[in-house]
Amino acid sequence: MQTLERARRAWIALALPAMGWFASTRPREATPEVLRQPPVLRNTSSVPGIVEVTLTAAPARLRLLPGGPLVNVYAYNGSIPGPTIDVREGDSVIIHFRNQLPEPTTVHWHGVHLPADADGSPLYPIAAGTAHDYRFRLGAGSAGTYWYHPHPDRRSGFQIAMGLFGGLIVRAPNDPLAAAGIPDKLLILSDNRFDSTGAVAFPDPKSIQASIDVENGREGNVLFVNGQVMPTIPIRRGEVQRWRVVNASAGRVYRLALAGQRLVQVGTDGGLFEHPVDVPDVMVANSERVEFLIRGTGEPEHGAALEDLPYDRYMPQTRPADWDKTRELLTLHYTDEPSVRPPEIPSVLRPIPAFDTTHVAAHRVIVMSQGMIDGRQMDMQRVDIRSHVGATEIWTIQNVVGMDHPFHLHGFHFQILDRGGVPEPIRGWKDTGNVPKHSSIRIAVRFDDYPGKWMYHCHILEHEDEGMMGILQLR
């Protein structure tokens, strides 16, 4: 186990020279900051069960690198990440959205089950300088960690890289972990790349770097948690914390581990599992969420790093040279405050009934190749799959190329039946499933409501923007 001091020095030695902006100046010892929670969006409605908020996307000048300059960004309500939308099952949510960007955008409520016209898909662009109200109601059982981000045609990668992403938490009235007194924290993971002036860097479209980005998804060398670089999270002896982790990165996939302890995973994209599961590490592909518990079991005044372990999702030709390096995201700091009595971790979280697959309306095979789904690029005028409300379907998502593609379906949670033929050991509600190179996963989904057009796509943002997306129409 590393001491805080050692962890901090190791980080400065490794990470700072890698950031262009720091190269010219000698880094001073950065004092680690405590992880902040993004501000919670204020509910302006006084009617019980109605949440009314205002969200504005606009250009801003913010400091992204610690000690760095103010740079041009896009931000929701002036902060990166944007404010957290913190709501409850049963709430009717009204979001007064204003687009003050110099370009069209949308707000997509990633993972939320809602009407198609409220989904913020590329079919419903919000023009520059205009406003739009998004309305949806959060059903029973929808509690989970979600996030919101722009989804305009071909510009999602750019707008998210510029700073547009935020968390959305739906809470259950009877959350067993909250009832056990376990506090939760939101951790939004992102990465970014900067030029020598400290500005967010995008490659010249004709450069080799641009084609590598299209291949891998744009990865940055600076890793952020809630917009902070290598913050600390204090924990007391005996304390248990629930971390809700969102991967908002365009291309980077995280394999999270905490030095010195195993993780107790309690949930995934669409909320809690049935039971907690003890794991050594947990993968979070692009747009996925995980929830896990961590414990205050370390030596007082020592730190343990939350690590991103190597994971090879790449084609050999474009695999970064340092792909096999472990990176650090934050330090868990065991404080010397008086210990607290450890809470009882509930062994039962909530029921997740398996889909009834005795009557399956359709079995489909969806083939992901580089930049294409079923051999085609997305066409907004085309419908790729037709089905109807009430149908239960089984989809085999096949990846026929030599890099991973995380498959995302809008609007409906699915259950992963198997991965590479291996039955999925833990049932959970998913909206994204990583499909490793040259393999396939099988998912079951039920279209219980909400006719309309729904996107499905690879969630590597550059792949999505390049057209690795299809449209499902439900009648």
Ligand code: C2O
């Ligand atoms: Cu995060 Cu089309 O989605």
Ligand code: CU
């Ligand atoms: Cu989505």
Ligand code: CU
């Ligand atoms: Cu992809």
